[in-house]
Amino acid sequence: MPLLFLNEKSWGAACDPARAERAMADFVAVVRAAAAEGGSSTALVSEVDVKSLDIAEGYPVNKWIAASPRNRALWRRLRALQGRSPVRSVFSADDAADHLEYRHDGEVVLGLGAAHFMDGIAVSLAVARQWQADRVTLERSELVEDDDRLEMRQDAVDVRHLSAEPHLDRYRDWLRAGRSEGVTTGSRIWDSRSDLYPHLTFLQRVEGQLRSLDPQWVVPVRRALERLEEAVAAWDPATMAEPEWRTKVTPEGETRKRVCRFTDVNGETHTFDLHARFTPGAGRIHFRLVREERTIRLAHIGSKIRPEV
Template identity: 65%
Template sequence: MPLLFLNEKSCATTCDPDRADAAMADLVDAVRAVAKEDPGDTSLVSEVELKSLEIAEGYPIGKWIGASPKNHVRWQRLLSLRNRSPVRSVYPAPDADGNLEYRHEGEEALALGAAHFMDGIAVSLPVAHEWQTPAVSVERSELVELDDGSLEFERDCVDVRHISAPPHVDEHLGWIRESSLARAATGRQIWERKADLYPSLQFLPRTEAQLSDLDPRWVVPVRRCLERLDAAAAAWDPATMHEPEWQSKVTPEGETRKRVCRFEDDGEWETFHLHARFTPGAGRIHLRPIGEEGKIRIAHVGGKIRPDL
């Protein structure tokens, strides 16, 4: 189910009606091209309802609809999609992004951030050069709990899938088709599809319950983290490397905490002190590389392991 997030920063800008009309034509064609791949479930998410949208400064969508018969047809095509608003209405929980902020050129970017957070696609009116691209970079600030229990903001730049004209859709077709067929929408689906989604990962039986009861806020972050771990394992050559070249931050526990990272693995107690982190909150995936098989084995998916657990 592709979620398309309408970039509010590309709307209500200063441009003449002819340029706004052309931009809306491109946007509608691009959105419909995505919906063609998954006509039943594609949703267009906007901060305001579409009927209240201001396409350009002084040019509300109602005025655009009445400007020509072609515009009215395009409006009907937009209405054939499910429209959801505001942006946070599609989050798995009201506070799902509570410790996360996205900015573009120093300004908060709601839709661009939501597209990244929810693993969707941002959609823009191509009225400026910066929106005429299949990917947009944004700055992300994330409050994370470190291994010593302290809190710290981590800042980085991330790329957001983006479309504003039909040619951009071609850049994402593989992902769109995969999204409509295979992407897990719940923790339980992650468990049930793990062999197909993550062929280079192995999971201890204890993780079935953890994934089945996974907090909805964690489904996308866990899915992404597992994807990166799987890619690292797939590229790993144990004959030349002691462990995979990690594609995300993987760190060891300190000596005093290794004792809480021991789990029964095929009748033996093993230490899974290597861990990847995910947010919101202190999410952890504990793992160990299995050199003889060229795989990564997962022992824990959930919150930070506390000493009394």
């Protein structure tokens, strides 16, 4: 189900009514166009009901609706789209994003951050210049567990973004694919693995881990696997010792390698100590390089492997 997340920071800015009218017309047009590409299940997700917002400073949505028959028609078109609120109502678990904070220009942003976390698209009113783009860069703070200690990690991330119909050109294929694929469970990741990740191979033991995957981990795992797939697809074992990883990948220390030994597809036992991370919690994807096949073999997707006691 494609999700369009309302950027609450783009509403209520100071501008003249004519500019607010144009921005609202563009907003309705691009949201409706995105829904046409994404299908009937496309939802507009907002922290509060759109009708309670101010389009511009001192210009509430209710006043805009009453201003003209054209505006009333635009509002009916917008209301025909499925709406969800608050933002957390679409998260896969109540605490799904408690380990994350997203900011834009130093301000916390709920809709933009949720669009990135849930692998959706943010939608804005194009009143300010900063929202007149098809991508927006955010500062992300993430609480991660690394080597049995919690640390806050900061980085910059880009989120898909729409505020006018020309922005949609970049995402039409993505919206159409989302309508047909709907990879929203660990079981779908497993069943679609050969199509989604042709350069990755999986031990059979991973099937059970994916089919029982915590719902809040589906999007983070899918993203981590996508980055591993991209890295391995560009890997030339003849000239590179290992792929140029597009996510953090490290080996286990010597004392922990013994917990990373699994029976490979040929019946031999190997150490799968290379691992990528995902959150919330101490999520790990363990694998080993298989240079002769130009692939990586995945042996574990789930919580950090703990030694048996």
